[in-house]
Amino acid sequence: MYPLIGAERPRIWKFNHCAGPARSRFLLGLKEKKILGVRCPTCDTVYVPPRGTCYRCWSDLDEWIEVADEGTLLSYAIMYANSEGYIRKAPFAYGLIKLDGAGTALLHFVDAPRLEDLKIGGRMKAVFEDSRTGSILDIKWFERRQSG
Amino acid sequence: MGERIAIIGVGETEFRSRNVEASHVDLVNLAVKRALENAQLTIKDIDTVITGQMELFEGLYLPDMWLVEGTGAYLKSGMRIQTGGTTGTSVATTAFCHAASGEFKTVLAVAYEKQDEGSSEAALRSISEDTFYDIGAGGKSAAPAMAELAMDMLERGAVTEEQIAALRVNESECASRNPYAHLNRKVTLDEVLHSRLLIPPLRLMHICPTSVGACAMILAPESVAKKICPNPAWVVDWVTVHAAMTPILGHQGIYLTHGPLGPLWGWAVEKSAVSLYKRNGITNPRKEVDVVEMYNMSTWHEAEWYERIHLCERNESGKLIEKGIVFLDGELPVNPSGGVVSTNAIGASAMLRVAEAAIQVRGEGDRRQVDGVETALAVGAGGDTYSAAVLLRKHL
Amino acid sequence: MSLRLGDTIGHDWIEKSESESFRLAKLKAESEARHFEKAARNGLLAVTSVVNLPFRESAGIYLTKFFAAIRDEGEIIANKCPACKRIVLPPRIVCGFCKIKIEDEPENWLTLNDTGTVLSCAVNVEREVDYATYRLIGQAFPIAFIRMDGGDQYSILVHFLKETDPGKLRAGMRVKAVWKPREQRRGRMSDILYFETIGGDR
Numbered sequence: 001m002y003p004l005i006g007a008e009r010p011r012i013w014k015f016n017h018c019a020g021p022a023r024s025r026f027l028l029g030l031k032e033k034k035i036l037g038v039r040c041p042t043c044d045t046v047y048v049p050p051r052g053t054c055y056r057c058w059s060d061l062d063e064w065i066e067v068a069d070e071g072t073l074l075s076y077a078i079m080y081a082n083s084e085g086y087i088r089k090a091p092f093a094y095g096l097i098k099l100d101g102a103g104t105a106l107l108h109f110v111d112a113p114r115l116e117d118l119k120i121g122g123r124m125k126a127v128f129e130d131s132r133t134g135s136i137l138d139i140k141w142f143e144r145r146q147s148g
Numbered sequence: 149m150g151e152r153i154a155i156i157g158v159g160e161t162e163f164r165s166r167n168v169e170a171s172h173v174d175l176v177n178l179a180v181k182r183a184l185e186n187a188q189l190t191i192k193d194i195d196t197v198i199t200g201q202m203e204l205f206e207g208l209y210l211p212d213m214w215l216v217e218g219t220g221a222y223l224k225s226g227m228r229i230q231t232g233g234t235t236g237t238s239v240a241t242t243a244f245c246h247a248a249s250g251e252f253k254t255v256l257a258v259a260y261e262k263q264d265e266g267s268s269e270a271a272l273r274s275i276s277e278d279t280f281y282d283i284g285a286g287g288k289s290a291a292p293a294m295a296e297l298a299m300d301m302l303e304r305g306a307v308t309e310e311q312i313a314a315l316r317v318n319e320s321e322c323a324s325r326n327p328y329a330h331l332n333r334k335v336t337l338d339e340v341l342h343s344r345l346l347i348p349p350l351r352l353m354h355i356c357p358t359s360v361g362a363c364a365m366i367l368a369p370e371s372v373a374k375k376i377c378p379n380p381a382w383v384v385d386w387v388t389v390h391a392a393m394t395p396i397l398g399h400q401g402i403y404l405t406h407g408p409l410g411p412l413w414g415w416a417v418e419k420s421a422v423s424l425y426k427r428n429g430i431t432n433p434r435k436e437v438d439v440v441e442m443y444n445m446s447t448w449h450e451a452e453w454y455e456r457i458h459l460c461e462r463n464e465s466g467k468l469i470e471k472g473i474v475f476l477d478g479e480l481p482v483n484p485s486g487g488v489v490s491t492n493a494i495g496a497s498a499m500l501r502v503a504e505a506a507i508q509v510r511g512e513g514d515r516r517q518v519d520g521v522e523t524a525l526a527v528g529a530g531g532d533t534y535s536a537a538v539l540l541r542k543h544l
Numbered sequence: 545m546s547l548r549l550g551d552t553i554g555h556d557w558i559e560k561s562e563s564e565s566f567r568l569a570k571l572k573a574e575s576e577a578r579h580f581e582k583a584a585r586n587g588l589l590a591v592t593s594v595v596n597l598p599f600r601e602s603a604g605i606y607l608t609k610f611f612a613a614i615r616d617e618g619e620i621i622a623n624k625c626p627a628c629k630r631i632v633l634p635p636r637i638v639c640g641f642c643k644i645k646i647e648d649e650p651e652n653w654l655t656l657n658d659t660g661t662v663l664s665c666a667v668n669v670e671r672e673v674d675y676a677t678y679r680l681i682g683q684a685f686p687i688a689f690i691r692m693d694g695g696d697q698y699s700i701l702v703h704f705l706k707e708t709d710p711g712k713l714r715a716g717m718r719v720k721a722v723w724k725p726r727e728q729r730r731g732r733m734s735d736i737l738y739f740e741t742i743g744g745d746r
Contacts, residue, residue, distance in 0.1 A: 018264070134584075270676060
């Protein structure tokens with residue numbers, strides 16, 4: 001017998017993901033440093049990021065409101081190990097932030113001078129990039145506010 | 149025990165080559181809304197949701213999670229199906245089984261494709277060319293297989309190029325009457341005969357486009373259908389056959405051999421149709437079926453499959469075309485919707501055959517409606533030689 | 545097969561078809577870019593991403609034998625179902641017709657000749673340009689279904705033909721494999737360069 005024959009083969013694919021009307025509007029809002037949400041009148045929830053349909057009651061959503069760029073940290077995870085696919089170098093942290101006015105939490109990077117100082121319940125504020133393109137990364141991260 | 153089942157609602161979106169205005173969920177949402185409206189139901193009346201598309205083509209993973217916005221499947225049961233080109237009929241037959249189980253009052257089946265988001269050729273290439281079979285045959289490996297079939301038909305005198313062109317003209321005539329069809333412009337004989345050659349004798353106008361769109365169908369078991377639907381399309385029977393027995397190395401998905409079985413693709417189609425006829429006492433499909441919707445990935449395939457599903461004897465498909473028997477105003481219209489040659493959103497294509505057959509049975513075909521449809525046959529197939537034949541009737 | 549080819553194919557079809565393929569691919573890419581730009585101006589965004597997913601695969605036991613024979617011996621081997629006696633190319637663990645296991649015993653393996661008969665071939669007038677890398681895919685040679693000698697009706701190999709003159713391509717023509725030198729063979733199907741025409745008819 002001989003060792004099994006194996007091979008490696010790269011598969012390089014290109015995709016164009018269409019954001020659709022609701023998500024496009026949200027992303028273009030980020031370009032203007034605005035964080036937009038959409039309200040479901042039946043469920044009385046403000047979705048951030050917004051969507052075209054309420055997944056709970058299936059109503060069409062068209063009541064757009066602007067939410068604050070600061071909110072409460074609901075949960076976080078500090079990444080100590082690097083991995084292929086992460087766009088930031090370890091250590092960095094993800095967090096779930098409930099912005100003032102929103103009914104759902106937004107997932108994004110969270111930052112503090114020492115990541116270990118992040119605290120559930122703490123106040124976080126969005127830090128925007130200077131040059132924005134209409135992407136979720138127009139927000140650099142959410143920063144710990146000392147007052148919170 | 150199982151119950152008899154019916155299709156009680158159908159919804160489609162207008163198929164186009166590009167649709168940046170909608171994301172996946174928007175597309176599916178529209179089709180589902182139309183199906184609900186057609187069935188006079190609300191989303192609350194749907195018990196379970198079956199979805200299907202070729203997610204590799206759009207670079208998605210577990211799309212049924214995201215699709216909840218579009219399908220209204222929040223906290224409902226269901227599953228996602230993907231079987232290549234046959235995805236549509238697999239979604240349909242899975243939905244049939246769910247409905248027939250009697251466990252659900254209604255079943256929603258959704259099949260769609262958003263091909264402007266990726267390259268189906270690149271994805272097909274990675275399926276049909278494996279790591280060790282690296283001769284670089286290219287993603288158009290479906291096309292050589294199609295060309296082989298076309299060449300075979302020319303050689304044994306089953307059709308002529310002019311007849312194929314005439315058939316293509318008829319397909320475009322049907323598509324022009326279908327508000328949802330993608331290529332809905334009426335073409336001329338001249339245009340077809342002189343369109344760009346891809347692989348002789350296959351021309352550009354003979355093969356299907358890539359489209360963006362969604363199709364949704366609502367099914368119910370007999371006890372529910374009789375109560376809530378005044379005009380159900382009864383799904384009398386269906387047969388699924390998978391023919392991948394002797395794949396040719398290097399064409400994992402596309403098989404074609406010469407031998408007593410003929411092209412393997414066609415073998416599965418033939419077996420499924422013949423089993424269906426036998427189980428339902430159909431001895432002369434040409435007389436006993438009123439309309440056929442079949443998966444014609446190219447005009448040549450439609451002609452070849454006339455023989456496969458026993459609408460005519462071997463080498464006689466040209467005669468069916470010559471006499472106009474299979475045209476919209478003929479004795480047995482085939483693909484009054486325009487078929488896959490006019491609309492090919494891969495995930496949806498096979499289910500559209502069932503949906504359009506249901507539309508014909510329910511008399512909702514509008515300008516493409518065939519008169520007096522009592523029995524309809526829908527045949528779906530795909531590159532992996534999965535074939536399904538479905539029989540629909542107006543009355544049980 | 546008598547090919548009625550029309551004007552787009554001639555003896556220089558390789559060059560013409562390649563530049564035509566690039567021209568069409570460029571047109572398509574430009575049209576797509578314009579479409580997305582216009583949509584973005586109307587507030588509808590599309591995000592383009594290129595992913596590179598390298599996979600590592602093993603050939604498995606039976607195909608390892610197959611490709612090792614190609615690499616080391618310059619031979620094409622197949623196995624045979626003990627029940628229905630069908631020859632299985634490429635060799636498989638289970639006979640698809642009988643649904644039984646074909647054991648890895650010497651009596652179940654056989655060597656096919658590297659000559660065969662062309663069942664049909666396809667002349668790719670339009671070569672594919674890869675959507676992500678913008679490179680020309682595949683080969684300029686005609687691709688053929690070749691029934692290998694020593695096998696049965698199902699022993700079909702898909703490979704290229706050396707003959708590029710469409711006027712000389714015929715179903716039934718006899719071809720023989722042209723192998724790469726031993727030191728260049730790696731245990732893949734590309735260890736055979738293509739199949740060249742040999743004399744005689746079947």
